[in-house]
Amino acid sequence: MVEYKLPPELAEMARRFEREGGVPVPARLASTVVLLREPFEAYLLRRVATMAFAASMYVFPGGGVDPRDAGVLPGWAGPAPAEWAARLRLEESVARSVVCAAVREVFEESGVLLAGPDADSVVGDVSGPDWEEARLALIARDLGFAEFLSRNGLVLRSDLLVPWSRWITPEFEPRRFDTYFFLALLPKGQLTRDVGGEADATEWCSPAEAADGRYTMLPPTRHTLLELAEAGGIDAALAAAPDRDPADAIRPTA
Template sequence: MAEFQLPPELAQHARRFAEHGGVPVEPRLASTVVLLREPFEAYLIRRAATMAFAASMYAFPGGGVDPRDAAFHPGWAGPSPARWAARLRLDEPVARSVVCAAVREVFEESGVLLAGPDESTVVGDVSGQEWEEARLALIARELGFAELLSRRGLVLRSDLLVPWSRWITPEHEPRRYDTYFFLALLPKGQVPRDVSGEADESLWCPPAEAADGRYAMLPPTLETLRDLAKAGGIDGVLAAAPARDPADAIRPTADQPKRPVM
């Protein structure tokens, strides 16, 4: 497990928590998707001020794994759940649920659907009224993600996801997540839109500009953008991804990291 030093203010909260004998809550499994497009830009949403976690912070679309992400199996294309399990060092059912959550959450929070009728095709524009009704039903848990894809004759395109990193929320936070970060190129013909009730703003921005301090964001978002900026462009990012270990959890700490994060 790698360690990342928290910014001073957050480190102070972490030290107080430890000094008072705080007991950390168990982190919830989650998935996050960094949408990228040419010219080299990443998609960000600003979480609403009313949110219990990361309120008013800029982040990537994502959220917790839902029990139905594991219980129901959508049609599947791309690397098998077994291959994802090996890459993420997870049991196969858990790896399947993490990948399903990534595709489901990015659709719920940005209106982008990483699915298609077969392994070589991606669905086009999904901004119409019928799609919007389906998206809202998905958020309300009136419709399962596997059911949504089945009704439309679609399969989940797991090959459109590129595993990137894994971050665990600091122990002092009352809500904690064990989050797998994925990258995805914006499918041709699809346009993200500000659709989520959890967000009040969305934007595209070059990673280097997004990471220069103009936007409030938590360390995982900021460091991800910095890593993307170092790659120089989408080709560089895709070339760097296979050498990364997306299963090696990065744990923010109040103290000097024991070893640097690569």
């Protein structure tokens, strides 16, 4: 477990929670994807002000694991679930669900689909009405992700995800997540779309600019952007990823 010092205002909230004998809620398993494109830009969403968690904050696409992400095995390409389990130090079914959630959430929240007809290709433009209908059905949980892929003759391209880090929400927060962060390149032929719903604004910007204070964001987002800015480029970040331990949780503390 790695500790990360909270900003002063959040550190005081943590100390107050401890003084008052607060009982932390369990952290829900989640996945987040840092979409990258040349010339070294990251994709951010601003969550709407009415959201119960991280309202009005800039975040990466992501969200909680759906139970069906673990229950059904979709068509799969890239490292096998067992390999992901070893890399993330999780049970195989849990690792599979974390990877599925990453691919599903980035499609739901940005319109980008990390899947293809086979292990060597990626689907192209997915902005048409049929794709949009399916995306909305996924959000509503009327459609399972494995079923969605099967209907469209697609396999999940797990090799397009690069594990980066893991963050656990501080104990004083009423909503907590145990979140695995992944990097992914924007597939050729696809575009991010402002698909609304949980976000009211989207931005592509360099990691250094995004982390310089102009956007309101939680520590994990800002810290990840600073790490990417320090890497200096997409190739350098991807080259550094294998030497990181994406299973060693970072826990913000006072």
